[in-house]
Amino acid sequence: MPTASALIFDMDNTLIGSRIDFLAIRRALIALLRSAGATDATDEALTRRAIPELVTCGTDHDRAHGTATAEEMWRIIDAYERAGLVEVDVLDDAPAVLRALGARGHPVAILTNNSRAAALEALRATRLLEYAQTLVARGDVTTLKPAGDGVREVLRRLGSAGARAYVIGDSWIDGAAAADAGARFIAYRRPAEELRQRGVTPWRTVQHLRELLELDLSG
Numbered sequence: 001m002p003t004a005s006a007l008i009f010d011m012d013n014t015l016i017g018s019r020i021d022f023l024a025i026r027r028a029l030i031a032l033l034r035s036a037g038a039t040d041a042t043d044e045a046l047t048r049r050a051i052p053e054l055v056t057c058g059t060d061h062d063r064a065h066g067t068a069t070a071e072e073m074w075r076i077i078d079a080y081e082r083a084g085l086v087e088v089d090v091l092d093d094a095p096a097v098l099r100a101l102g103a104r105g106h107p108v109a110i111l112t113n114n115s116r117a118a119a120l121e122a123l124r125a126t127r128l129l130e131y132a133q134t135l136v137a138r139g140d141v142t143t144l145k146p147a148g149d150g151v152r153e154v155l156r157r158l159g160s161a162g163a164r165a166y167v168i169g170d171s172w173i174d175g176a177a178a179a180d181a182g183a184r185f186i187a188y189r190r191p192a193e194e195l196r197q198r199g200v201t202p203w204r205t206v207q208h209l210r211e212l213l214e215l216d217l218s219g
Contacts, residue, residue, distance in 0.1 A: 026046070111150045165182075
């Protein structure tokens with residue numbers, strides 16, 4: 001039996017096949033930032049930024065000018081999220097894998113930048129919620145991934161602060177959040193070289209969630 005390392009899963013495109021059009025979200029947010037006069041960065045530079053980082057740009061502009069750009073940005077994000085999480089399917093054998101990991105004594109959690117309402121709807125529909133001890137969503141932390149606040153909040157809720165933790169996700173923002181919180185990152189279906197270009201070095205990379213059952217996650 002391994003020791004009870006906490007396992008923190010991203011949701012979109014890690015546990016479920018999300019249909020959220022993240023590129024379209026970025027384009028809409030960038031257009032809004034430009035119309036508000038909130039940025040003069042290039043489209044290429046802005047497209048590389050995480051969605052929460054784009055919202056931070058809007059928030060900074062609002063503080064300086066008394067506008068409500070960020071509020072409108074969140075409305076855009078919420079609309080895309082809800083549309084993209086309708087009739088989603090689980091990836092690999094996600095329910096069986098989470099159940100097996102929990103049976104080995106691992107606290108299992110889900111960490112997402114999505115709203116709680118959208119995440120709960122998708123996780124209930126896919127029967128994944130019953131295998132997670134906690135869900136940390138957008139409204140539960142001050143700063144979203146790629147910051148490590150969500151990872152720390154998960155560990156606080158699990159009573160696992162200071163214990164070994166693993167973050168499993170498909171994006172560089174999951175790896176950055178893991179590093180910021182002192183956790184190990186297991187990349188899911190993401191080339192290591194692509195992650196390194198973002199300054200992220202995964203502890204391991206898996207192509208199927210069942211590969212997690214073959215790893216020594218004890219420490």
